[in-house]
Amino acid sequence: MSGMFRSYDARFSVAPMMDWTDRRCRAFHRILTRRARLYTEMVTADAVVFGPRERLIGFDAAEHPVALQLGGAEPGRLAEAARIGAAFGYDEINLNCGCPSDRVQSGRFGACLMREPEVVAECVAAMAAAADIPVTVKCRIGVDEQEPREALFAFADAVKAAGATALIVHARKALLDGLSPKDNRSIPPLDHALVHELKRAHAHWPIILNGGLPDLAAARPHLEDLDGIMLGRAAYQNPELLIGVDPELFGEPAPVADGFEAIEAFLPAIARGLERGERLHDYTRHLHGLFAGRPGARAFRQVLATEAGKRGAGLEVVRDAVSRVGREWRLVAAAE
Numbered sequence: 001m002s003g004m005f006r007s008y009d010a011r012f013s014v015a016p017m018m019d020w021t022d023r024r025c026r027a028f029h030r031i032l033t034r035r036a037r038l039y040t041e042m043v044t045a046d047a048v049v050f051g052p053r054e055r056l057i058g059f060d061a062a063e064h065p066v067a068l069q070l071g072g073a074e075p076g077r078l079a080e081a082a083r084i085g086a087a088f089g090y091d092e093i094n095l096n097c098g099c100p101s102d103r104v105q106s107g108r109f110g111a112c113l114m115r116e117p118e119v120v121a122e123c124v125a126a127m128a129a130a131a132d133i134p135v136t137v138k139c140r141i142g143v144d145e146q147e148p149r150e151a152l153f154a155f156a157d158a159v160k161a162a163g164a165t166a167l168i169v170h171a172r173k174a175l176l177d178g179l180s181p182k183d184n185r186s187i188p189p190l191d192h193a194l195v196h197e198l199k200r201a202h203a204h205w206p207i208i209l210n211g212g213l214p215d216l217a218a219a220r221p222h223l224e225d226l227d228g229i230m231l232g233r234a235a236y237q238n239p240e241l242l243i244g245v246d247p248e249l250f251g252e253p254a255p256v257a258d259g260f261e262a263i264e265a266f267l268p269a270i271a272r273g274l275e276r277g278e279r280l281h282d283y284t285r286h287l288h289g290l291f292a293g294r295p296g297a298r299a300f301r302q303v304l305a306t307e308a309g310k311r312g313a314g315l316e317v318v319r320d321a322v323s324r325v326g327r328e329w330r331l332v333a334a335a336e
């Protein structure tokens with residue numbers, strides 16, 4: 001399966017998001033688009049090397065193309081984690097140099113690595129030597145008082161020279177003192193233009209833009225110059241957006257027509273999870289953003305939020321929730 005995706009095509013990806021893009025979420029996103037590149041939540045290199053591997057990084061073959069995002073700053077440990085990730089069948093290993101949380105800083109990795117491009121370069125070189133798949137980096141445009149043009153361009157030069165296949169840029173600074181991780185995703189201003197400028201300096205090296213892209217219509221024009229666009233919150237909070245990815249960005253038919261079909265196609269995976277003893281809510285929490293704007297969307301969410309967490313809750317809860325959503329809305333919209 002992964003062989004089909006050996007060449008690096010990151011035209012569209014869904015961002016790594018802690019607590020959100022777990023394997024169940026990715027399985028659902030894959031129903032909505034065959035072509036989007038999907039990312040795991042960040043997993044630390046230590047956890048991959050020493051932790052319960054199958055639980056932490058196990059994934060389903062249907063998820064390809066899928067990238068494992070690692071956190072760490074120690075070349076040897078990251079190389080070992082990258083080797084393990086490649087052996088698991090991941091299509092890409094990505095190094096997190098953009099996450100600003102305290103927990104991450106105390107481990108000296110994440111966004112604070114923007115200050116240490118030479119360390120990141122060592123890590124990338126070690127990972128690329130250990131894993132026979134693309135190794136990429138996700139970064140910010142700088143941290144704290146750094147001048148973004150200098151910081152980002154120096155960082156890009158270093159990781160490219162070290163062998164990174166691509167660079168994903170969340171186009172805002174991270175402020176490491178005083179802002180929560182959440183505020184760090186909205187308060188520092190976006191600078192998409194700087195990422196375009198970076199691309200002009202690296203014509204033959206893939207650069208992917210992330211940050212504040214609200215939908216495909218807004219994201220698509222960036223593809224005229226850049227190699228890829230990565231959406232995080234917009235894709236998670238409005239998953240139907242992903243149905244447009246294959247037709248609009250790849251010229252291929254959409255795998256499903258709408259959220260109704262997507263849920264129907266997801267039911268077998270949910271049923272298998274329930275048989276393994278997983279909770280319904282672990283699956284349905286990733287569906288809450290469906291049906292935005294349709295009559296009944298709120299009732300849909302409410303049924304899932306109140307019923308899916310109950311002991312023994314099964315597929316009937318999903319069917320009940322779906323039955324609250326107005327289907328005629330699409331017909332009306334289509335007729336207009």
Ligand SMILES: Cc1cc2nc3c(=O)[nH]c(=O)nc-3n(C[C@H](O)[C@H](O)[C@H](O)COP(=O)(O)O)c2cc1C
Nearest residue numbers: 015016017018041042096170211212213231232233
């Ligand atoms: C809930 C949540 C968790 C996140 N976890 C990660 C993470 O594990 N690794 C990472 O590189 N970025 C993480 N991010 C940042 C996103 O990958 C992305 O860079 C950011 O949300 C900006 O893109 P957006 O505006 O399209 O959401 C997270 C974002 C959110 C909202």
